Amino acid sequence: MAGSNLYTGTLDLLILKALEWGPLHGYAIGRWIREISEGALQIEEGALYPALHRLERSGWLDSDWGRTERNRQAKFYGLTKKGTTQLEKETMRWAEHAQAVDAVLSAKLSTERS
């Protein structure tokens, strides 16, 4: 259930950001995002894995099979150079969008409303 409150389109940014400091496997990406956001962002697996495949297809990520500290098989994803550039773009896009929405939300009656 959980109804993960995220707006469509932000998932890519979150994933790219999760990999900024080095490779992680998919399951850990989801967990990391949830923990950093203190539960506010719950990524469904049905959204996470297709997103990882899409980002890899786009060339932002590459992947390698390996083993976790707990000795489980896992596919580790890493940022490519293109992915790093994309992360910067997406970060800027988010900042601009968030600022714009906040501008609307803080609009006062004084504005023209013809």
Add this chain to the structure above:
Amino acid sequence: MAGSNLYTGTLDLLILKALEWGPLHGYAIGRWIREISEGALQIEEGALYPALHRLERSGWLDSDWGRTERNRQAKFYGLTKKGTTQLEKETMRWAEHAQAVDAVLSAKLSTERS
């Protein structure tokens, strides 16, 4: 052109907010959002009108045909009581989501990344 940069799901909030100070017609809602956001938020008409219908169907809005200051026919939308409640909910949802995303974006390497 334009490729309106908004994350899916934020449109409802923007529309509800636009009507907080009183009724507006659809075209004016789109223009108001664009102007307040200084062009950052460009609402496509193909998204705007269906959204208005959807919000009205949900009971957040009601509508009446009238005439603008320029003497044009236009359908004026107003917030219902349920719509006002919904605006509060959506505003909170946005605030929480934005805060969560910002938390992820400002995450430092120090965080556990097992």
Add this chain to the structure above:
DNA sequence: ATTTATACCTTGACCACTTAGGTATGAAGT
């Protein structure tokens, strides 16, 4: 009489996300 800006609408396609399943494996408990 034509153009322009306003104002509304719809249809088709896309695609991210949800829901709801499924498989496999290592570790831990009984």
Add this chain to the structure above:
DNA sequence: ACTTCATACCTAAGTGGTCAAGGTATAAAT
């Protein structure tokens, strides 16, 4: 040994918001 649990991956069908690209109508201006 067997079961259970958490980990870790995956996919298929359906939903639904948005975009692209059309279209109509009308008041005012040229």
